[in-house]
Amino acid sequence: MRHTARTVLTALAVSAAAVAAAPGAQAAGPPGFTIVVAPNGNDHNPGSAGRPVASLQKAQKLARDLVGRANVTVELAGGTYRLTAPLTFTAEDSGRNGHTITWQARPGQTPVLSGGQAVTGWKLHDPAANIYVADTPKGVDTRQLVVDGALAPRAAVTIARSDVSVTTTGLSIVNPALDYLATLPDKNRIEVESQNSFTDRYAPVQHISGTTITMQQPAWNNNNWGYDTLARPFAGGTLLLENSYSFLKAGQWYLDPQAGKLYYKAAPGQTPAHSQVELPRLSSLVRLSGTRGQPIHDLTFRGLSFEHTTWLQPGTAVGYADQQSGTFITGTYSQPADFLTSCQLGCPQFEASRNDWNQVPAAVQVSAARNISFVGNTFAHLGQVALGIGNDANAHASGIGLGASGITVQRNTFTDDSGSGIVVGGVQPDAHHPSNPAMTNKDITITDNLVTNVARDYKDMAGILSTYVTHAVIEHNEVSDLAYDGIDVGWGWGANDPGGSQDYRNRGLYDYQPVYTTPTTLKDTVVRGNLVHGTKKVFHDGGSIYNLSADPGTVIDDNYIYDNHSTVGLYLDEGSRYVSLSHNVIQDAGVWAFTNAGSTNNTDDNTFTGNWYNTGATQVATGAPHNNVLDGNVHLTDGTWPPAAQAVMDHAGIRPQPHPGSSS
Numbered sequence: 001m002r003h004t005a006r007t008v009l010t011a012l013a014v015s016a017a018a019v020a021a022a023p024g025a026q027a028a029g030p031p032g033f034t035i036v037v038a039p040n041g042n043d044h045n046p047g048s049a050g051r052p053v054a055s056l057q058k059a060q061k062l063a064r065d066l067v068g069r070a071n072v073t074v075e076l077a078g079g080t081y082r083l084t085a086p087l088t089f090t091a092e093d094s095g096r097n098g099h100t101i102t103w104q105a106r107p108g109q110t111p112v113l114s115g116g117q118a119v120t121g122w123k124l125h126d127p128a129a130n131i132y133v134a135d136t137p138k139g140v141d142t143r144q145l146v147v148d149g150a151l152a153p154r155a156a157v158t159i160a161r162s163d164v165s166v167t168t169t170g171l172s173i174v175n176p177a178l179d180y181l182a183t184l185p186d187k188n189r190i191e192v193e194s195q196n197s198f199t200d201r202y203a204p205v206q207h208i209s210g211t212t213i214t215m216q217q218p219a220w221n222n223n224n225w226g227y228d229t230l231a232r233p234f235a236g237g238t239l240l241l242e243n244s245y246s247f248l249k250a251g252q253w254y255l256d257p258q259a260g261k262l263y264y265k266a267a268p269g270q271t272p273a274h275s276q277v278e279l280p281r282l283s284s285l286v287r288l289s290g291t292r293g294q295p296i297h298d299l300t301f302r303g304l305s306f307e308h309t310t311w312l313q314p315g316t317a318v319g320y321a322d323q324q325s326g327t328f329i330t331g332t333y334s335q336p337a338d339f340l341t342s343c344q345l346g347c348p349q350f351e352a353s354r355n356d357w358n359q360v361p362a363a364v365q366v367s368a369a370r371n372i373s374f375v376g377n378t379f380a381h382l383g384q385v386a387l388g389i390g391n392d393a394n395a396h397a398s399g400i401g402l403g404a405s406g407i408t409v410q411r412n413t414f415t416d417d418s419g420s421g422i423v424v425g426g427v428q429p430d431a432h433h434p435s436n437p438a439m440t441n442k443d444i445t446i447t448d449n450l451v452t453n454v455a456r457d458y459k460d461m462a463g464i465l466s467t468y469v470t471h472a473v474i475e476h477n478e479v480s481d482l483a484y485d486g487i488d489v490g491w492g493w494g495a496n497d498p499g500g501s502q503d504y505r506n507r508g509l510y511d512y513q514p515v516y517t518t519p520t521t522l523k524d525t526v527v528r529g530n531l532v533h534g535t536k537k538v539f540h541d542g543g544s545i546y547n548l549s550a551d552p553g554t555v556i557d558d559n560y561i562y563d564n565h566s567t568v569g570l571y572l573d574e575g576s577r578y579v580s581l582s583h584n585v586i587q588d589a590g591v592w593a594f595t596n597a598g599s600t601n602n603t604d605d606n607t608f609t610g611n612w613y614n615t616g617a618t619q620v621a622t623g624a625p626h627n628n629v630l631d632g633n634v635h636l637t638d639g640t641w642p643p644a645a646q647a648v649m650d651h652a653g654i655r656p657q658p659h660p661g662s663s664s
Contacts, residue, residue, distance in 0.1 A: 095298025115282030219319025362388025494575015543571025
């Protein structure tokens with residue numbers, strides 16, 4: 001029987017009343033229609049509770065047909081939905097005629113949208129080393145593997161920086177103990193990772209001959225000029241060689257995609273045959289993007305789990321030439337011949353790259369969109385940024401970036417992801433001075449989320465990053481267990497603010513871009529009531545809560561920061577202006593408040609009022625020309641927090657779930 005829209009309407013009418021009572025259903029408007037999806041369903045079914053469809057794509061088509069008549073809820077039964085391609089939503093998938101579409105879990109059930117495949121059939125490969133092998137599809141590559149619900153590290157060895165010397169083409173081996181590298185197979189799959197002061201850089205090997213390691217280009221050149229480079233990190237840091245079978249240690253893995261073989265070195269007494277092993281294959285799971293004239297709108301995602309993706313670009317010749325918090329250089333640029341010496345603190349040619357920096361793409365991508373909500377979902381075991389909202393076009397598979405407004409991210413969990421939990425906004429010129437007003441990112445609300453143990457592989461990334469956004473509200477989140485920062489706001493180092501920055505005149509940036517006379521789109525940010533702890537585990541530069549560039553109307557209030565490894569609590573970096581920071585509690589920091597203020601970078605006109613701290617220096621540039629103000633801040637020396645500070649500590653972080661019928 002051919003199911004037309006009329007047939008489906010009749011079949012679904014029996015469940016319309018249930019939608020009004022279902023969790024997440026719209027309280028206003030007429031009763032709607034429920035489309036039920038289940039892994040054991042059948043796409044020839046109408047999608048009713050007793051006869052669910054099997055595929056998300058079929059449910060998507062049914063929702064498009066019905067939403068013009070009433071609200072639609074697509075309910076996913078528990079189980080794993082293994083996607084062979086990303087689930088793509090366009091303007092056609094919007095709510096219509098005042099109606100909305102909600103994609104949600106069936107009550108009490110846990111549906112998982114997975115971009116991976118289960119790995120089974122393990123056999124003992126090397127009994128002496130306890131290395132196992134399993135078959136995978138030939139030609140399939142990944143940078144991630146999930147073992148028993150956690151990202152497992154790739155095969156890697158740590159080396160001393162003195163073991164090698166940096167050349168314009170790669171590395172020269174100094175320590176004879178590394179001479180064995182020239183004998184390894186698949187040398188062009190080996191990568192160098194350099195964890196520096198605030199950057200985490202990856203560059204792949206081209207070949208190794210004798211003591212000469214030649215690296216792939218342009219990754220090598222791009223990782224070795226600018227600031228905090230692989231060749232000259234500001235304060236040292238760990239250097240690793242990764243992704244060779246010979247590097248395997250217990251708990252690590254290596255994939256040979258050409259042979260279709262996955263190797264895992266088990267701990268003593270362990271076998272992967274008794275573990276759940278997932279091989280991520282897709283580079284994204286869900287893509288939501290309309291157009292400038294027709295944004296996608298009025299969609300909600302509730303109670304779903306997004307899992308198992310990878311991102312392959314760092315292993316290509318582009319590498320991951322990290323600049324800060326998930327931005328990286330991809331192109332080939334003219335460099336001075338002596339760039340290993342002359343361009344380790346920036347140089348004019350390096351400034352030519354700045355407006356072309358790319359962003360790490362997200363597993364769930366949102367652009368050209370309005371009135372989209374993510375509520376109560378889980379984003380876990382993802383190989384890049386978990387949720388990207390209004391990022392630059394290069395980070396969206398649709399090719400359309402920016403343009404996100406009225407987006408709500410509430411009560412979700414972000415954990416065990418390779419990049420940031422949430423990244424809002426772009427970094428290229430259209431992000432800060434949009435050529436079309438529809439590109440402006442605005443009114444983004446991020447509340448009551450748990451963001452923990454993310455940025456596992458791209459450690460330079462903050463738990464939450466919001467760049468050029470008008471009115472981002474980041475409230476009552478718990479952000480913890482990070483190599484770098486907790487919550488970062490802003491971009492641009494003041495270079496794109498009205499009148500520019502003398503620092504960047506001196507550096508030569510304005511040979512490649514205008515000096516803007518109008519403000520950027522960054523303003524009216526609210527960072528309030530967040531609990532930020534366990535940050536700065538690897539990188540010392542940056543802050544637990546951090547601002548960059550002018551951010552008029554911004555308040556950073558009532559946050560509780562602790563366990564940041566004696567680094568900076570509240571950090572206002574270059575060009576930060578017009579920011580008010582009050583009633584924050586900073587515990588056991590090395591520097592509780594910091595302004596990176598020089599005479600030429602406009603880090604001015606900020607106010608620190610009524611904050612409490614028990615340790616740490618105060619490094620805020622007050623007086624002319626900066627006019628930063630310190631007023632009523634309290635240094636506690638007896639270990640006893642006053643009642644007002646204790647109230648901030650008690651109320652920071654995720655608020656209790658409101659009871660049904662109460663206002664949140």
